[in-house]
Amino acid sequence: MADRYLNFTGTAPGRFLTRRLGLPQPAPLRRWSAEHPHFTGQLLHFTAGTSAYRKELSEILSRTGLDVRGSLSGTDTDRPVGVVVDATAVTGLDALAEVHAALHPVVRSVAANGRVIVLGAPPSADDHHQAAVQQGLEGFVRSLGKEIGRGRTVNLVRVAGPVTAAESTLRFLLSPRSAYISGQVLAVGAEAAESTAPDDWEQPLAGRTALITGAARGIGEAVATTLARDGAQVVLLDVPSAEADLAKVAERLGGRALPLDITADDAGERIAAFTADSDGLDVLVHNAGITRDRRLANMPAERWSSVLDVNLASVLGTTDTLLKAGAVRRGGSIVATASIAGIAGNTGQTNYAASKAGIVGLVRSLAPRALAEHGVTVNAVAPGFIETKMTAAVPLFIREAGRRMNSLGQGGLPVDVAETTAWFASPGSGAVNGQVVRVCGQSLLGA
Numbered sequence: 070m071a072d073r074y075l076n077f078t079g080t081a082p083g084r085f086l087t088r089r090l091g092l093p094q095p096a097p098l099r100r101w102s103a104e105h106p107h108f109t110g111q112l113l114h115f116t117a118g119t120s121a122y123r124k125e126l127s128e129i130l131s132r133t134g135l136d137v138r139g140s141l142s143g144t145d146t147d148r149p150v151g152v153v154v155d156a157t158a159v160t161g162l163d164a165l166a167e168v169h170a171a172l173h174p175v176v177r178s179v180a181a182n183g184r185v186i187v188l189g190a191p192p193s194a195d196d197h198h199q200a201a202v203q204q205g206l207e208g209f210v211r212s213l214g215k216e217i218g219r220g221r222t223v224n225l226v227r228v229a230g231p232v233t234a235a236e237s238t239l240r241f242l243l244s245p246r247s248a249y250i251s252g253q254v255l256a257v258g259a260e261a262a263e264s265t266a267p268d269d270w271e272q273p274l275a276g277r278t279a280l281i282t283g284a285a286r287g288i289g290e291a292v293a294t295t296l297a298r299d300g301a302q303v304v305l306l307d308v309p310s311a312e313a314d315l316a317k318v319a320e321r322l323g324g325r326a327l328p329l330d331i332t333a334d335d336a337g338e339r340i341a342a343f344t345a346d347s348d349g350l351d352v353l354v355h356n357a358g359i360t361r362d363r364r365l366a367n368m369p370a371e372r373w374s375s376v377l378d379v380n381l382a383s384v385l386g387t388t389d390t391l392l393k394a395g396a397v398r399r400g401g402s403i404v405a406t407a408s409i410a411g412i413a414g415n416t417g418q419t420n421y422a423a424s425k426a427g428i429v430g431l432v433r434s435l436a437p438r439a440l441a442e443h444g445v446t447v448n449a450v451a452p453g454f455i456e457t458k459m460t461a462a463v464p465l466f467i468r469e470a471g472r473r474m475n476s477l478g479q480g481g482l483p484v485d486v487a488e489t490t491a492w493f494a495s496p497g498s499g500a501v502n503g504q505v506v507r508v509c510g511q512s513l514l515g516a
Contacts, residue, residue: 095478096220098248099182111149117167118158122232148180157190160199182220214252222251230259237497249485252511262499273495275300283357285311291483297322331383337390349396352494355384355405362417380424399444407451413515436503446502448493453509456480475510
């Protein structure tokens, strides 16, 4: 369903009226398109403290194709499309002040839909001064994300190992693909899956096989489309009742359809057998999910169990089976779908929130073991209000509240979830593990 309010605020009368009334003024977001896949223009690169990453980071940023500079230059119309502040060496309040000093003069100059990225380090368990200021960066970034406006986003990337391992993450955040991600803290670990940077950053999944559950429509279809765009051979799974739609999507993408009830006891074995001819999977995306909303006092056992079976039990079961069988190759990735409902809770969704919070627990527990034992990363996307057929059926005032209650003032699109999934799936993201990234426009709900 079209966001009529967003369209109205893009007109001259709409801008005038909403400004006079003090109403939200969301900016249209620039997303990836074949015609305009990248940002172009200036990228400002600043350093707070004495960073060991200065040279390597400059080289990484230059490979994005942006014009990397150390100071603001040009005319008022030549606004920077992004700012990167390296704060990895910030260990005290004096160096933390340098983050403010770097951004204060330029933040208003960042172009609409621009990006601000702060690089930090993990808070130390031994140095409470370093831990304090590095944790301070999180509050700084989340607050700046809520005030910067005009479709611009602000994120924190914590680097625990070589900064080269963060290239995939920086490319993602400095591109139109990350349009609906803001106020997030993303960690790049010291340990990585057995994978390397792709030969072609435009086709990072070339030669790799990806399976997506719940792929016949909605977010699942968008994920399959995006992974295929990035070069993957896709296997699309959905319930047998959706077989006709599933076949159409598979034909459009040059993929294969697997009609299968993911809650079946032998679902994992059947997936392994179906993908055996391609020697298994490189990417496993758990997207299938259902809702059966009702307040707990009015929720019969069937409504509880059906949601937990699809959203959580099937993920646990098939993941265990496929990992044990070696059906997810080393250097591969598992991406599950959580939700901000599982993080913040939601009225009438005790079953759904329990299942999605369960995904968060699964990721945090399994990720280090899956990496150590199988060479596979495990991450999750946590969508907020995404424009789908399901949200289009929500009552008008609740739907409008869902759209506006985030820093970007609008709902996300299925492709926003898909782009984040593709970033997790990229072989260049092997150092991104155990992460739950909210694709919510920095929703006001939850942390």
